[in-house]
Amino acid sequence: MKKVSILAIKYIVYGVMVAISIVPFYILFYLSVNSPSRSYFESMNLLPDWQFYNYMEAWKQSNIGLSIFNSIVITVGALVLLVLLASAAGYSIARFPNVFNRTVFIVLLLCMMIPAIIVTVPLYTLMKDIGGINSRWAMTLLQTSTMLPFAVFLYTSFIKSIPKEIEESAIIDGCTHFTAFWRVTFHFLKPVNSSVVILAGMRIWNNYDQAIFFLQDSSVRTIPLAVSAFFQKYGADWNLMAAASMIGLLPAVLLFLFFQKSFVKGITTGAIKG
Amino acid sequence: MTRFMMYMTFISLLFFGIVGCSEGNSTNSTSDNDSEGGEDVENQEDVSLKLFTGKVETVDLMDELIADFESANPNIQVEQEYANDASNVMKVKFASGDVPDITTVITQDYMDQDRYIDLSDESYWDRILPSIKELNTDIKTGNTFSVATNVTMAGIFYNKEIFAELGLEEAQTWDEFVSNLETIKEEKPDVTPLFLPGKEVWSLGHLVEFMAHGEIKQELGISDSRKAFIENEKEKLGFSDPEGPMAIFAERLMELQDKGLINEDALTASYDNQKDAFVTGNAAMISQGMWVMGELLDIDPEVAGRIGFSPYPPLKEGSKPVVLSAEDSKYAITSASEHPEEAKKFLEFLMKDENVKKYSEAIKSPPSFTDVDADWGPIKDETNAVLESAVNIQFTDWPSGFSGDDNGRMVQELLAGKYDGSDLTEFAQEYAETWNKAWESTQ
Amino acid sequence: MYSLLNRINTRLHLFMTVPAALLYGIFFIYPLIQGIGISMTDSNGVTEPNFIGLQNFIEFFNDDRAKGALMNTIYFAVGSAPLLNIFGLAYALFLDQNIRGRTFIRTIVYMPAVISPLIMGYIWYFIMQPQRGFLYHVLESMHLGFLNGNWLADSSTALNVIIMVNVWQFVGMTMIIYLAGLQGIPGELYEASKIDGAGYLARLRYVTIPMLYPAIKINVVTNIIGSLAVFEIIMAMTEGGPGYATESMSIFIMRMMYGSFTGYSTAVALIMFVVIVIPVFIFLRATKSKEMEM
Known part of the structure; x- marks a missing residue:
């Protein structure tokens, strides 16, 4: 009996969590299928007009198919690089804190706190000089770099909490510390990798501040830029904007669904012991 | 592009090249790419x-x-x-x-x-x-x-049907404008006499630009007033003057708020709300530019027959109504x-x-x-009739550090009650200071 | 030759920070060094700048609007960072259990973080509007109409509303890091403590929380940094208004930068850097001793 009531309480809590989180999505959806005259609530009438035509219109007007492609190229590219560079750096910093590594860590940590707006003009000059304006490659590297401090910080902290012993057997087998990391330690970092992918991925996916400067051509626009095209000098096309946002949300949610699998109890537990 | 491929390969080489457990060769060829890239591919013809x-x-x-x-x-x-x-x-x-x-x-x-x-x-x-x-x-x-x-033009859009029903005429003076609004408020309590979309700072900035600065623009004429704005001729602009355009503007706007002639949510209402209120007849007048026309018609094509367009009423006695034509x-x-x-x-x-x-x-x-x-x-x-009858004014030449949006934010503060209980000349004073500071920064 | 390669190879692990440092050096440090110099000039982004020493930094302390922005930012961070951590940890603990529909709930809870803050701000604007908002009608229909108000127009409540929305949106991010941390706790520790007869709360106190220190550290640090740099959510909800009542440091800096106060904006950005560094380092110091204890 007690068990049942605990379970009931749990599900009530979950219900509340879900309800709180889902309301705004309902609003977004509501906007996305309404006719242009309904961009607010007149009454408790919560049923939209079911105007799914908005989606076609938004797709067509913003060319969001191309934007999704660009966003995916940039996000995936940056995430692959980020996981490789940051985990390697995190390992080196956590395990071998020599002067160089410690300096790198402190500099990264400090730079994370410097408002990035300071570098706007010099960064633009740099991007121009290396042909990085309107280039997906340049944007990919820039996004990797922007998320590096956070990712390195995350990896360093977690690697410190993983016992050194796990690499030792590999080293006895003739691996160097370097190869032991990629072959052994890296696999223990699955939940951390997922966190980095999910958290940094979301930031890169939504990046607007830098994209607006470096992706000005319509062929390289990302989703936030495509959505922002519905904001005009005076006013906005709310319904189309909402429809475009809903479309742009889908790949990001799929990414999350895929990576959140690693947050399952027991992956690392047994392994650390073994 | 190729430069980036190089960075990429360099970085990935450092990793994948050596990940086997046997020995690996690290190609230690850090070439510093400092030379200028991005040469223009220039053909004589293309x-x-x-x-x-x-x-x-x-x-x-x-x-x-x-x-x-x-x-x-x-x-x-x-x-x-x-x-x-x-x-x-x-x-x-x-x-x-x-x-x-x-x-x-x-x-x-x-x-x-x-x-x-x-x-x-x-x-x-x-x-x-x-x-x-x-x-x-x-x-x-x-x-x-x-x-x-x-x-483009901007002025007061009004609901012709309401005006006809209540027998109102387009206002030529400030008093007439207020009395029109008061009549609407009395006769039609459900209708907002003047609807301000104050969430959009640009729309409040326009009130400053067209009504307050409108006084300066009509007094000096287009080219002299432009010169006064651009060269910051303080006496001519008279921003800090207690009898000047900014002080009067603040007083007039407060009058509208105190008498309940503008919407209660004037600070948070959006441009969409304003358009909707106008189209549905819930607002009798709005201050907007011609750019709003297409959007009003999108909401309800029928609205075309109800839209009237009139100039902004003058703030000072003896001044003329103005319309933006720019x-x-x-x-x-x-x-x-x-x-x-x-x-x-x-x-x-x-x-x-x-x-x-x-x-x-x-x-x-x-x-x-x-x-x-x-x-x-x-x-x-x-519109053509209005352009002929009213004084045509231009957009303001702002100092680059003090945009129309900044003006709107100052009006928001005014509406939010920052100067309540204090002399409204303080608003004018602050306005003048902010303007001067912005102007000096690019000299 | 072989031995040289061998030596490189066996020491490679010491230099695994190099690629990251290189990339970051190119894209941040190098532009930063160029950018910092501007803070000591009267640069307006258009005409030739003049060196004016520390005048910009002094100016900050006489600038009421800037100080207002600083206070708003601190208020926002003091409100946001603890709430994000408390709720993030609670969410993670709840959703770390073996329960049906866990994936679904995690996804739903995380989803708000996926929407760009700009759009999220507008969605909340549609919820919170007086008379025309979703919440207004919900409260009316529940006969709670007296609770309605125009919170975003009121300087004293607007920032609280924004804090609430911020916590609501990013609680999923904090949760993710706590979830990752929870994966690293060996199950044996729980079993051992169970045998010792420890209840849920005791296990939380003596096993879970201490084992979560890396996650707590990351979350607190990134939340302090993130909250003190708040920009988009405020831009979308109030644009810093009414007037300047909710303007944050980042918004102020951005406006000064593209207004004609580029030099000044850089100086304010450096002041903001100091404002962020202090609490972060105090926190890191404080937790260092905790970590030692373990």
Whole structure:
């Protein structure tokens, strides 16, 4: 009996969590299928007009198919690089804190706190000089770099909490510390990798501040830029904007669904012991 | 692009090349790539132009026009780039030397720095309204650094049906304006007499720009008032004057708020709310520009018969009503352009009557060309009547550190009660200080 | 030759920070060094700047609007960072259990973080509007109409509303890091403590929380940094208004930068850097001793 009531309480809590989180999505959806005259609530009438035509219109007007492609190229590219560079750096910093590594860590940590707006003009000059304006490659590297401090910080902290012993057997087998990391330690970092992918991925996916400067051509626009095209000098096309946002949300949610699998109890537990 | 591939390969080499457990070779060839990249691929024949625009709503239309231009001029390619925060992006572009050939971002600072080329000898000027040419002329040098294809107006839009029902007339003085609003409030308690969308700082900024600055503009005339704004002739502007335009403006606006003649949520209502309120008849009057027409008609095409357009009432006694009549859709060619002749050719193409007509009808804005007869909207005749009867004023030449949006934020503070209980001249004082500080920063 | 390669190879692990440092050096440090110099000039982004020493930094302390922005930012961070951590940890603990529909709930809870803050701000604007908002009608229909108000127009409540929305949106991010941390706790520790007869709360106190220190550290540090740099959510909800009542340091810096106060904005950005560094380092110091204890 007690068990049942605990379970009931749990599900009530979950219900509340879900309800709180889902309301705004309902609003977004509501906007996305309404006719242009309904961009607010007149009454408790919560049923939209079911105007799914908005989606076609938004797709067509913003060319969001191309934007999704660009966003995916940039996000995936940056995430692959980020996981490789940051985990390697995190390992080196956590395990071998020599002067160089410690300096790198402190500099990264400090730079994370410097408002990035300071570098706007010099960064633009740099991007121009290396042909990085309107280039997906340049944007990919820039996004990797922007998320590096956070990712390195995350990896360093977690690697410190993983016992050194796990690499030792590999080293006895003739691996160097370097190869032991990629072959052994890296696999223990699955939940951390997922966190980095999910958290940094979301930031890169939504990046607007830098994209607006470096992706000005319509062929390289990302989703936030495509959505922002519905904001005009005076006013906005709310319904189309909402429809475009809903479309742009889908790949990001799929990414999350895929990576959140690693947050399952027991992956690392047994392994650390073994 | 290739440079990035190099970085990528370099970085990935460092990793994948050596991940086996056997020995690996680290190719330690850190080449420092400091040489300048991005050389222009320049052919004698083919010319590539860059157009940078902040008008996101016209990007597709512009692409169509560009396609037409390119098929007529196969040796010239025009690449359109755009951004929502175009003025910010342009500032960075100028600072870092990545300058487009043609742009819609045109400010006094850059004129002062000779960043644009003079267009005054172009052939299209004969066809453009003289007042628009005057507005495109730089006060300091007398050069014409930009050209505008369209005109825009702003004033008070009102609901004709309500006016007819209550027997109201368009106000010629401030007292008449207030009495109209009061009548509406008494007779129709459900209707908001004047609806302000105060979430949008630009709309509140417009009240300053057209009503408060309108007093200065009508007193001095267009060219003298432009000079006064640009050179910050403090006596002529009289911002801090307790009897001056800013103090009176604050007093007038507070009067409307105190008497309950504006919407209660004037601080948070949005532009959409304003349009909806007007179309549904829940608001009798709104302050807007012609750009609102198309959107009102989108919500309800029937509204066309109900829209009346009148000038802004004067704030001071003895002044006249004013209406904004100013340049819209401006272009300039940058002096950094390597192909000014081709850029001029492109502008000439945009100025062709069929293209101006196409553009004007698409954005529902009157053309600035006397020889183009575009069907831009349903209240064309009324607008012309207003333009003839009221004093025509221009946009304000802001100092670049004090935008129309900043003005709107100061009006928000006013409406939020920051100066309640204190003398409203304090508002004028603060306004003058902020303006002066911004003006000095670019001298 | 072979031995040289061998030596490189066996020491490679010491230099695994190099690629990251290189990339970051190119894209941040190098532009930063160029950018910092501007703070000592009267640069307006257009005309030639003049060196004016520390005048910009002094100016900050006489600028009421800037100080207002600083206070808003601190208020926002003090409100946001603890709430994000408390709720993030609670969510993670709840959703770390073996329960049906866990994936679904995690996804839903995380989803708000995926929407760009700009759009999220507008959605909340549609919820919170007086008379026309979703919440207004919900409260009316529940006969709770007296609770309605125009919170975003009122300088005293607007920032609280924004804090609430911020916590609501980013609680999923904090949760993710706590979830990752929870994966690293060996199950044996729980079993051992169970045998010792420890209840849920005791296990939380003596096993879970201490084992979560890396996650707590990351979350607190990134939340302090993130909250003190708040920009988009405020831009979308109030644009810093009414007036300047909710303007944050980042918004102020951005406006100064693109207004004609580039030099000044850089100086304010450096002041903001100091404002962020202090609490972060105090926190890191404080937790260092905790970590030692373990």
